[in-house]
Amino acid sequence: MIDSRLTRRGLLGAAALGGIGLAWPGLLPAWARTGSHGIAAKDFATLTGQEIALAVANSAFTVDGRRGHAVTINGTLPAPLLRLREGQNVRLAVTNHLDEDTSIHWHGLLVPFTMDGVPGVSFPGIRPHETFVYEFPVRQSGTYWYHSHSGLQEQQGHYGPIVIDPAGEDPVAADREHVVLLSDWSFLHPHQIFSRLKQEGGFFNRQRLTLLGAREGEPRLSREDREMFARARMDPTDIADVTAAAYTYLINGHSPDENWTGLFRPGERVRLRIINAAAMTIFNLRIPDLPLTVVGTDGQLVRPVEVDELQIAPAETYDLVVTPAADRAFTIVAESIDRSGLARATLAPRLGMVAPVPPLRERPLLGMADMGMGGMDHGSGHGGGHGAAAGHDMDMRDESRVGFPVGVGVDMIAPNPVDRTGDPGIGLENVGHRVLTYRDLVALTPNRDSRPPSRTVDVHLTGNMERFMWSFDGVKFSEGAEPIRFARDERVRVRLINDTMMSHPIHLHGHFFEIVNGHGPHQPLKHTVNVLPGSVTAFDVTADAPGDWAFHCHLLLHMHAGMMRVVTVRPLGGEAA
Amino acid sequence: MKPMIFLLAATALSAPALAQSAPATAQADRGVGPPQPADPHAGHETPADPHAGHDMAADHDQGQADPHAGHSMPANPQAQPPTTPPERPDSHAGHEAPADPHAGHDMGADHGEGQTGPHAGHAMPAEPPAQFPASSTARPDPHAGHSMPEGHGAHGPAQADPHAGHVMPAAPAPAPAAPPAEAHSGPVHAADSVFGEARMAAAREALRETHGDVRTSRLLIDRFEARLRDGDDGYLWDAQFWWGGDVDKLWLKTEGEGVFDRGVESAEVQGLWSRAIDPWFDLQVGVRHDFRPAPDRTHLVVGFQGLAPYWFEIDGALFLSHEGEVSARLEAEYDLRLTPRLIAQPQAELELAAQDMPELGVGAGLSTAELGLRLRYEIAPEFAPYVGIAYERAFGDTADYWRAEGEDAGGWSLLLGLRAWF
Numbered sequence: 001m002i003d004s005r006l007t008r009r010g011l012l013g014a015a016a017l018g019g020i021g022l023a024w025p026g027l028l029p030a031w032a033r034t035g036s037h038g039i040a041a042k043d044f045a046t047l048t049g050q051e052i053a054l055a056v057a058n059s060a061f062t063v064d065g066r067r068g069h070a071v072t073i074n075g076t077l078p079a080p081l082l083r084l085r086e087g088q089n090v091r092l093a094v095t096n097h098l099d100e101d102t103s104i105h106w107h108g109l110l111v112p113f114t115m116d117g118v119p120g121v122s123f124p125g126i127r128p129h130e131t132f133v134y135e136f137p138v139r140q141s142g143t144y145w146y147h148s149h150s151g152l153q154e155q156q157g158h159y160g161p162i163v164i165d166p167a168g169e170d171p172v173a174a175d176r177e178h179v180v181l182l183s184d185w186s187f188l189h190p191h192q193i194f195s196r197l198k199q200e201g202g203f204f205n206r207q208r209l210t211l212l213g214a215r216e217g218e219p220r221l222s223r224e225d226r227e228m229f230a231r232a233r234m235d236p237t238d239i240a241d242v243t244a245a246a247y248t249y250l251i252n253g254h255s256p257d258e259n260w261t262g263l264f265r266p267g268e269r270v271r272l273r274i275i276n277a278a279a280m281t282i283f284n285l286r287i288p289d290l291p292l293t294v295v296g297t298d299g300q301l302v303r304p305v306e307v308d309e310l311q312i313a314p315a316e317t318y319d320l321v322v323t324p325a326a327d328r329a330f331t332i333v334a335e336s337i338d339r340s341g342l343a344r345a346t347l348a349p350r351l352g353m354v355a356p357v358p359p360l361r362e363r364p365l366l367g368m369a370d371m372g373m374g375g376m377d378h379g380s381g382h383g384g385g386h387g388a389a390a391g392h393d394m395d396m397r398d399e400s401r402v403g404f405p406v407g408v409g410v411d412m413i414a415p416n417p418v419d420r421t422g423d424p425g426i427g428l429e430n431v432g433h434r435v436l437t438y439r440d441l442v443a444l445t446p447n448r449d450s451r452p453p454s455r456t457v458d459v460h461l462t463g464n465m466e467r468f469m470w471s472f473d474g475v476k477f478s479e480g481a482e483p484i485r486f487a488r489d490e491r492v493r494v495r496l497i498n499d500t501m502m503s504h505p506i507h508l509h510g511h512f513f514e515i516v517n518g519h520g521p522h523q524p525l526k527h528t529v530n531v532l533p534g535s536v537t538a539f540d541v542t543a544d545a546p547g548d549w550a551f552h553c554h555l556l557l558h559m560h561a562g563m564m565r566v567v568t569v570r571p572l573g574g575e576a577a
Numbered sequence: 578m579k580p581m582i583f584l585l586a587a588t589a590l591s592a593p594a595l596a597q598s599a600p601a602t603a604q605a606d607r608g609v610g611p612p613q614p615a616d617p618h619a620g621h622e623t624p625a626d627p628h629a630g631h632d633m634a635a636d637h638d639q640g641q642a643d644p645h646a647g648h649s650m651p652a653n654p655q656a657q658p659p660t661t662p663p664e665r666p667d668s669h670a671g672h673e674a675p676a677d678p679h680a681g682h683d684m685g686a687d688h689g690e691g692q693t694g695p696h697a698g699h700a701m702p703a704e705p706p707a708q709f710p711a712s713s714t715a716r717p718d719p720h721a722g723h724s725m726p727e728g729h730g731a732h733g734p735a736q737a738d739p740h741a742g743h744v745m746p747a748a749p750a751p752a753p754a755a756p757p758a759e760a761h762s763g764p765v766h767a768a769d770s771v772f773g774e775a776r777m778a779a780a781r782e783a784l785r786e787t788h789g790d791v792r793t794s795r796l797l798i799d800r801f802e803a804r805l806r807d808g809d810d811g812y813l814w815d816a817q818f819w820w821g822g823d824v825d826k827l828w829l830k831t832e833g834e835g836v837f838d839r840g841v842e843s844a845e846v847q848g849l850w851s852r853a854i855d856p857w858f859d860l861q862v863g864v865r866h867d868f869r870p871a872p873d874r875t876h877l878v879v880g881f882q883g884l885a886p887y888w889f890e891i892d893g894a895l896f897l898s899h900e901g902e903v904s905a906r907l908e909a910e911y912d913l914r915l916t917p918r919l920i921a922q923p924q925a926e927l928e929l930a931a932q933d934m935p936e937l938g939v940g941a942g943l944s945t946a947e948l949g950l951r952l953r954y955e956i957a958p959e960f961a962p963y964v965g966i967a968y969e970r971a972f973g974d975t976a977d978y979w980r981a982e983g984e985d986a987g988g989w990s991l992l993l994g995l996r997a998w999f
C-alpha cells in the first residue's frame with residue numbers, strides 16, 4: 001500500500017513536469033494527495049483562470065493495490081480542483097477522449113441552461129473526440145463540484161470539486177482549508193451493479209436479519225414490526241441499495257487504508273469543504289473529539305451551528321470549520337448510512353500521525369416513520385420500533401391518497417408522511433451527540449424573494465424496491481413523463497412526498513431552492529435536498545432561470561432507473577435565441 | 578483588512594447531550610396527502626416570533642451596534658412542550674422562530690447574483706441558553722451561547738438592517754394548482770433553438786433510454802441436483818431465464834428429471850411472455866413443450882409468478898395440452914436466512930390434473946406433491962451449493978399407475994445440488 005502511494009506520488013511528480021497528462025494512470029491531483037498542506041498551497045492540479053482545458057478519458061485507477069478501470073478528467077481521480085473567483089468569466093474546453101458521449105454538469109453553479117451540461121436537456125452532449133466549450137460568468141461563491149451527466153460515468157470517477165472565492169472578503173475566515181471529497185469506488189462495472197439490483201433488489205445487502213443473528217448482537221425488531229415488514233414485503237435492513245459489498249469508500253481518492261491526510265497547525269481554524277460525490281452512498285460524517293461548525297451547505301452560507309456529526313447525501317456539500325487545538329491527529333470518519341463500511345481520512349499536524357479509527361457502529365433498522373407512518377414510532381433501529389397497533393392496520397398502498405395511477409412501479413404510498421426536516425437521518429437518532437438536521441440550517445442572509453409561493457406542486461417519490469424501479473409520481477422518465485412547468489419568476493412551493501423507504505437526495509438544476517424549515521426569510525438555500533423515507537419535505541423556489549432543467553434523485557442508479565423529470569421555465573425571453 | 582473570525586464559544590453550550598428521538602408523537606397528525614394540502618408550517622412563525630409586528634421593512638441604511646437591542650426574547654422556554662397537545666395540530670408552532678434569535682437579520686447580501694454576498698461579521702450576540710425554548714426534537718439551539726462580540730465593529734453597510742425580515746409569518750399554504758398559461762409558452766424544448774432539433778432529438782432519445790428504459794436479463798439455475806433414493810438415484814434440473822424491461826419480459830423455463838440408470842424421464846421447456854401486473858407479480862402466457870415422457874405434449878400456458886406477502890415466492894400455472902387435457906402446477910418456496918450466508922429453503926410443489934392421462938401415468942385430481950427442504954450456503958449470492966431432503970408422493974389414480982409400473986407411490990430423496998445465477 002505504501003508502495004502504491006509512493007508510485008502514485010512519483011507519477012504525480014512526472015505529471016507536474018509534463019503538465020496535464022492523460023497517460024498516467026490512477027493519478028491523484030495534488031490537493032487530494034495525502035499529506036496535502038491544503039488547497040491554498042500552489043498545486044498544479046488546481047486549475048484557475050479564465051481558460052481551462054479538461055480532457056475526459058479512460059484511465060486505470062488503483063485502490064489498495066488493485067487496479068480498476070476509471071473515467072477521469074485530466075487523468076486524475078478525483079478530477080482537478082477548479083478554483084474560480086466570483087465575478088470572473090470562465091471558458092472550459094472539455095475534450096472527450098472516450099468512445100462514448102460524455103458531458104460535464106457544474107453542480108450548483110447558476111449558468112445559462114445551455115451550459116448546464118445535461119445531454120438531451122441542456123445540450124446534445126459531447127461526442128467522442130469532440131470538444132465542447134462551456135462559457136459562463138461566475139455569479140456566486142462557495143463549494144461546488146462537477147461531474148458527468150452521461151450514462152453511469154459518474155460512478156467511474158468522473159467528478160471533481162469546484163471552489164469559488166467570493167469577490168470580496170470571505171466571511172468564513174480560516175487559516176487553512178481542505179477539500180474533503182467523498183466518493184464510492186467499485187471494481188464492478190456500474191452496469192453490472194445496476195443489473196444485479198434489477199435481478200435482486202437486495203443483492204448488495206449483506207446485513208439482512210437472520211434467525212441465528214440475535215445471538216451475535218443483530219438489532220431486533222418487535223414481533224409486530226417484523227410481521228408488518230414481512231407482510232408489506234419490505235426489508236427493514238434495506239437502507240442502501242449498494243453497500244460496501246461493492247464499494248470502497250474514498251476520501252479524495254484514498255481508501256481508508258490509504259488514509260488521506262490533511263495537515264494543520266494546532267490552533268488553526270481549518271475550513272473543510274465536504275463534498276459528497278458518491279454515486280449511491282449517503283455518509284454520516286464526524287471527526288471524533290472535534291466539534292464541527294457548519295458554516296455553509298451547497299455553497300451557501302448559513303449561520304454557524306456547532307454539531308458533532310452530520311449526514312450528507314450524494315451531491316450535497318457542507319462547509320465546516322474545525323479548530324483542532326491539540327498537537328495530535330484526528331480521524332475523519334464517514335460511515336455509509338447502512339454502516340457496511342466507512343471512508344476515513346486524517347487531519348494531523350504532521351504526515352504519518354494517525355488517530356484511532358472508531359469501529360462501525362451498530363447498524364440501523366428502518367422503523368415506522370420510514371414506512372410513512374410518521375409519528376407512530378420514531379424507532380429507526382437501536383432496539384427496533386415499538387409500533388402502535390394502529391400502524392399495523394394501515395394500508396401501505398392506498399391508491400386514493402394520490403392523484404396518479406398506482407402501477408407496477410409503486411410498491412408503497414406513505415399512509416401518513418410527516419415533515420422530518422428536524423430528524424438527523426436514518427441511524428442518527430440516538431447516537432448520543434449533536435447531529436445536524438435541516439432545521440438547524442438558517443441562511444446567513446435573508447433570501448431575495450420574499451413573496452409567498454403562489455401555488456403548490458406535489459411530487460411523489462415512488463419506487464418498487466423488489467424490481468428496483470424508481471420514479472416520480474409513479475412514472476419513470478422514460479415513459480414520456482410530462483415536464484414540471486414553471487412560469488418564469490413564478491414562486492412555487494414544491495412538496496416532495498417520499499412514498500418509499502429510502503432516502504432520496506433530490507436535485508434541481510439551475511436554481512437554489514429554500515428548504516421550508518420554519519426559518520421564514522432565512523430558509524436555507526440548497527440545490528439538493530435529502531428527503532427522508534416516509535416524509536414530506538417542502539421547498540420554495542423562484543423559477544428565475546429560463547430554460548429546461550433536469551430534476552432528479554441524485555442516487556445515480558435511481559436516476560438511471562427513471563427517477564427524473566425535466567423542469568421547464570418559460571417564457572425564455574431572449575436567452576435561448 | 579483582518580478577516581472576521583467566528584468565535585464559537587462552545588463552552589457556553591450548557592445543554593446536555595441531545596435526546597433527539599423523544600417527541601415521536603409530535604408530528605403524528607400532520608398528514609400530507611392530497612386531501613390535506615395545507616402547508617405544514619403555515620403560520621407557525623407568527624405566534625412565536627418575538628419581533629412579530631415590528632415593521633422591519635424600514636431602515637435599510639445604517640448598521641446598528643446591537644441588532645437585538647430592545648427585543649425581548651421569549652422568556653419561558655418551557656412554554657412549548659416537546660409533545661404537541663391534541664388541540665394543537667401544528668407541532669412546529671412556535672418552535673422555530675424563538676429558537677433562532679437571529680432570524681431575519683438583513684445582511685443585505687446581493688441575492689441577485691447567486692445568493693452570495695458580503696457576510697462579514699454577522700454578529701451573534703450571546704444569548705443565554707435559558708431563553709430558548711426546546712425545539713420539537715428537544716434540541717438545544719445550536720446558536721445558544723455563541724458569543725460573537727467582535728462582529729459589531731465589522732458591520733458594513735450591508736449589515737444595515739438588523740430587523741428586516743423579523744416579520745415572517747410563513748406564507749399561507751398555497752393550493753396545488755396547474756401552472757399559469759405562460760409556463761406553456763415558448764418552444765417545447767429550449768435547447769432546440771441553440772443546438773438544432775435533429776441533434777437534440779437524438780440526445781433526448783438517448784436520455785429517455787438511459788433514464789428508465791433499461792433492459793436486463795437473468796439466468797437462474799434454481800435447482801441442479803442429484804436425488805439419492807433407495808436404489809433409484811436420479812437427477813433434476815429447474816432453470817429459468819428472463820430478458821426485458823421492468824414490465825414486459827421474455828421468460829424461458831425448463832425443468833426435468835431423470836434416473837441415472839434409465840435416462841431422462843421428464844423434460845419440458847416453456848416460452849412465456851411475462852408482464853408485471855402488480856409490484857410483485859407477473860402474469861405469464863405462452864407455450865410449454867414436453868419432450869418426455871413420450872408421447873410429446875404441447876400446452877398453452879397461463880400462469881403467474883411473484884412474491885407473496887411474508888416473502889413467499891409463488892409460481893402457478895394452468896396448462897391446456899394439444900390433446901385438450903387440462904392440468905395445473907403450483908409451487909411455493911421461502912428463504913429462511915439462518916446466517917448471512919446459510920439459508921434454509923422449504924419448498925412445496927403440487928401437480929393437478931382435470932382428467933386421467935393414462936398414457937402419461939397421471940390421474941385426475943391431485944396427482945403428485947413434493948415437499949423439500951434445502952440448506953444452501955452462499956459462497957457468493959450467485960453461487961450456492963446445497964444439501965437437502967425431499968419427500969415426493971403420488972395420489973389417487975396416479976399412485977395406482979406408479980405402482981403398476983413397479984414404483985413406490987412415495988419416498989424420500991437426499992439432495993445434493995447447486996443454485997447459481999448470472
